[in-house]
Every structure is written in C-alpha cells, then in structure tokens.
Amino acid sequence: MDEFRTLLDAWGADAARWPRERQADAQALLASCEEARLLLADEAAFDALLAALPEPTPGAALMQDILAIPRTARQDGKARGRWFSILPALPRFAGLAAATLLGFYIGTTSLFQPAQSMAADAETVNISDYVFGEGIDAGSVDGEAAE
Amino acid sequence: MKPSWEMTGLAMDSMRGAPRAGAADAAALNILSDQALMQRVGRGDEPSYTVLVERHLSRNLGFATRQLGDRAEGEEVVQEAFLKLWRGAANWQPGGARFTTWFYRVVLNLCIDRQRKRRGRQVPIDDAGDPADQRQGADADIHDRQVSRQIDGALAGLPERQREAVSLCYLQGLSNKEAADVLQVNIKALESLLTRGRAALKQRLGHLRNELTGVTP
Numbered sequence: 001m002d003e004f005r006t007l008l009d010a011w012g013a014d015a016a017r018w019p020r021e022r023q024a025d026a027q028a029l030l031a032s033c034e035e036a037r038l039l040l041a042d043e044a045a046f047d048a049l050l051a052a053l054p055e056p057t058p059g060a061a062l063m064q065d066i067l068a069i070p071r072t073a074r075q076d077g078k079a080r081g082r083w084f085s086i087l088p089a090l091p092r093f094a095g096l097a098a099a100t101l102l103g104f105y106i107g108t109t110s111l112f113q114p115a116q117s118m119a120a121d122a123e124t125v126n127i128s129d130y131v132f133g134e135g136i137d138a139g140s141v142d143g144e145a146a147e
Numbered sequence: 148m149k150p151s152w153e154m155t156g157l158a159m160d161s162m163r164g165a166p167r168a169g170a171a172d173a174a175a176l177n178i179l180s181d182q183a184l185m186q187r188v189g190r191g192d193e194p195s196y197t198v199l200v201e202r203h204l205s206r207n208l209g210f211a212t213r214q215l216g217d218r219a220e221g222e223e224v225v226q227e228a229f230l231k232l233w234r235g236a237a238n239w240q241p242g243g244a245r246f247t248t249w250f251y252r253v254v255l256n257l258c259i260d261r262q263r264k265r266r267g268r269q270v271p272i273d274d275a276g277d278p279a280d281q282r283q284g285a286d287a288d289i290h291d292r293q294v295s296r297q298i299d300g301a302l303a304g305l306p307e308r309q310r311e312a313v314s315l316c317y318l319q320g321l322s323n324k325e326a327a328d329v330l331q332v333n334i335k336a337l338e339s340l341l342t343r344g345r346a347a348l349k350q351r352l353g354h355l356r357n358e359l360t361g362v363t364p
Binding site: 052056 | 191193196197200204205206208209212218221222225226229230233234291294295298299313316317318322323334338339341342345346348349352355
C-alpha cells in the first residue's frame with residue numbers, strides 16, 4: 001500500500017504515467033483493495049483540477065507580431081546584407097578617402113603659400129618705396145604729367 | 148505503414164528537396180507533422196511557419212506565463228522563441244529531438260534567463276500570475292476564474308524546478324520521457340520533482356480540492 005501511495009504521489013492517477021515495472025503490482029492492488037481505489041479516486045480528482053486550468057488565449061496583436069517574424073527577419077537580413085555588401089569595397093573607399101584628405105591638405109597648404117608670397121611682395125613693394133623714395137611711379141606719372 | 152503525411156504531394160516535394168515557398172495551402176499543411184513543417188520552414192516556407200505558430204503558440208504561452216508568473220513576459224518569451232524557431236529552422240535535424248520537446252526547451256531556457264535576471268525578487272503567491280486576462284470572453288465563469296487564479300497562485304509559489312515539472316506533466320500533457328528531456332533530468336529526478344511539487348500543491352489547494360470533490364476535511 002505504501003508503494004502504491006508513493007506511486008500516486010509522483011505520477012498521479014493516470015496509469016499510463018506509471019512506470020511499467022510498477023504497473024502490474026498497482027493494478028493487482030486496485031483489484032483487491034477498496035482503500036487503494038479510494039486513494040486513486042482522490043488523486044484523479046486532483047489531476048482533474050490541474051487539467052482544468054485553462055490555457056491562455058493569445059491576443060490578436062501577439063499573433064500578428066509572431067506571424068510577422070519572417071517578414072521582419074527578412075527585412076533585417078536585407079538591411080544587414082546591404083551593409084555587408086559594401087565591406088569588399090571598403091579598401092577602395094579608404095583609398096579614395098585618403099586621397100581626398102591628401103588633396104585637401106595639399107590644396108589647403110598651397111592656398112596659404114600664395115597668400116604668404118603676396119604678402120611678401122607687398123612688403124617688397126613697401127621696402128622699395130623706402131629705398132627709391134615714395135612716388136617713383138607716381139613721380140613718373142607726375143613727371144609725365146609735368147612733361 | 149507510413150504515416151499519411153508522408154504520402155502527400157507536399158511530403159514528396161519536401162523529400163525531393165525544393166518546394167516553392169508558400170506554394171501549399173494551409174489545409175494541406177495542417178496534416179503535416181511538426182518535423183515536416185520544420186523542414187519546410189528551414190527552406191523559408193512562411194505558410195508552414197504559420198501552421199506551427201497556430202499549433203504551438205497557446206500551449207507555450209501558457210507554459211511561459213506560468214513559469215514567469217507574468218502574462219506580458221510570457222508573451223515576450225514566446226515571441227523570442229518563435230524568432231529562434233524561424234532563424235534556426237534551416238539547421239533543424241529531423242532525426243534529433245521531437246519538435247515539441249525541442250521547442251518547450253527553447254521556451255524554458257528563455258524563461259530561465261529571465262528568472263536569473265530578476266533573481267532575488269520573490270513573487271508573492273497572491274500577486275503571481277493573474278490569470279484573469281487569460282480567460283477572456285463573456286462565458287468565463289467567475290467561480291472558475293477564482294479557482295484558476297488560486298491554482299496559478301499555488302503553482303507560482305512552487306520552487307522553479309518543481310513548477311516546471313508539474314507544468315510539463317500535468318498541465319502541458321507531456322509524457323514522462325518528454326518532460327524529463329525538456330528538463331534535462333532522468334526519470335528518477337523527474338519523479339522526485341513531481342512528488343515534492345504535487346505534495347506542495349495539495350497542501351496549498353487542499354480547501355479547493357475538498358470543495359470540488361465534496362469531501363469534508
């Protein structure tokens with residue numbers, strides 16, 4: 001009887017769940033013992049109580065979201081695919097970017113160079129003004145005018 | 148004798164290796180086994196995926212909700228599980244675990260991840276797993292809902308492993324071997340989990356049991 005009680009405590013009243021090696025003894029006890037039958041009925045009521053617990057009904061929104069997974073996954077895959085597709089061209093892009101930067105640098109430094117030389121020329125002119133006196137050109141112009 | 152699904156044109160297509168995605172109608176797909184559907188999903192067949200969702204969503208939502216004691220988290224878990232199904236179907240091995248066992252295992256692992264993240268936060272029995280929104284519709288009897296609520300509360304109060312074992316065997320209807328496979332334990336360990344879980348439930352639901360069976364304590 002204790003063995004039968006142990007069997008019911010674990011597996012419940014459904015004989016299909018009972019381990020095969022213990023089924024014959026259990027069935028023999030049930031056939032001969034009223035107390036065993038009462039125990040079984042009690043366990044069956046408990047099993048029914050658990051089995052009657054309703055399954056939740058999935059809402060329409062959840063169903064929609066889950067059914068949309070293939071489309072969403074495909075779109076993600078395409079987006080990732082587009083990103084990965086530029087990977088082989090990355091060295092070329094890097095070369096182009098480096099060339100652009102270098103060109104910009106050279107271009108920038110060249111722009112400063114003429115500006116500096118212009119400033120130097122302007123200074124030279126000013127110096128020449130000092131050396132040859134003011135109004136040399138103007139003087140000639142003046143001279144011409146005088147003539 | 149071969150199962151009927153193996154004799155259908157769909158199954159023959161499937162064995163030849165390249166059915167066009169979405170070519171079969173839902174009625175024809177409904178007779179296919181889960182394993183056959185998974186093979187088709189692995190080739191990107193959306194209608195087969197839809198049939199699997201219709202077959203397994205409700206049960207797995209119930210299982211996840213009861214493990215986590217929270218409907219919203221249960222819904223997130225089943226969404227993640229179906230995403231894994233879609234992405235992993237191409238590597239599905241028909242000779243391996245049964246689909247049901249494999250998918251319950253996916254759902255259970257996602258539940259365990261979440262339980263680990265919130266470890267330390269005990270769910271009080273009275274607050275756990277409100278099943279009120281699980282039972283929708285005008286015909287939902289108040290008494291039945293109260294009974295369900297108490298059973299869900301008692302389940303939520305069980306230690307995780309016992310709750311998993313009880314849910315899989317008594318609520319989800321898995322065989323002993325399937326439940327043991329999902330839990331990755333042997334039958335002896337499953338028996339121990341069930342004995343302790345069942346005893347705790349009986350203790351917590353004793354009044355309910357007497358009320359329903361008409362037994363006076």
